[in-house]
Amino acid sequence: MKNFKTAFPYPPSSIPNLAGKIAIITGANSGLGKENAIHFAAKGCKVYMLSRSVAKMESAIQEIKSKTPEAQVEAIQCDFTDMDSVVKATKAFKAKETRLDILMLK
Numbered sequence: 387m388k389n390f391k392t393a394f395p396y397p398p399s400s401i402p403n404l405a406g407k408i409a410i411i412t413g414a415n416s417g418l419g420k421e422n423a424i425h426f427a428a429k430g431c432k433v434y435m436l437s438r439s440v441a442k443m444e445s446a447i448q449e450i451k452s453k454t455p456e457a458q459v460e461a462i463q464c465d466f467t468d469m470d471s472v473v474k475a476t477k478a479f480k481a482k483e484t485r486l487d488i489l490m491l492k
């Protein structure tokens with residue numbers, strides 16, 4: 387199993403206050419994406435995680451909220467190999483938000 391605590395590409399302490407910011411992080415239910423989601427949420431960012439497995443996203447959201455109870459994190463199902471799914475996910479995001487501050491593509 388990879389050690390994401392040591393493999394994390396930048397020190398989490400370097401992340402600025404992200405209160406009021408809105409991010410999409412793809413592949414955020416595991417690995418590096420989840421670590422970024424944890425740290426962004428802890429800095430006040432509203433995080434939308436996009437990946438295929440709703441169950442894995444729900445589990446990741448539980449983990450994030452166990453670390454940051456006030457975390458704003460939502461799941462949007464998306465399979466990036468399926469353009470219909472990408473369009474559906476885009477519409478789901480645009481129905482909820484009018485802007486995007488951070489896009490992290492994994």
Ligand SMILES: NC(=O)c1ccc[n+]([C@@H]2O[C@H](COP(=O)([O-])OP(=O)(O)OC[C@H]3O[C@@H](n4cnc5c(N)ncnc54)[C@H](OP(=O)(O)O)[C@@H]3O)[C@@H](O)[C@H]2O)c1
Nearest residue numbers: 393413414415416417418419437438439442464465466467
């Ligand atoms: N881990 C490291 O230390 C490290 C270092 C440098 C580079 N990288 C690179 O970074 C990438 C991610 O690494 P990782 O270890 O974080 O991977 P990972 O734990 O396997 O995560 C992959 C993520 O992508 C999602 N995903 C996969 N296929 C998808 C699809 N078709 N549509 C939407 N979501 C999809 C998965 O969720 P679902 O299964 O729910 O879709 C999961 O959340 C890899 O390319 C890796 O080579 C990793």
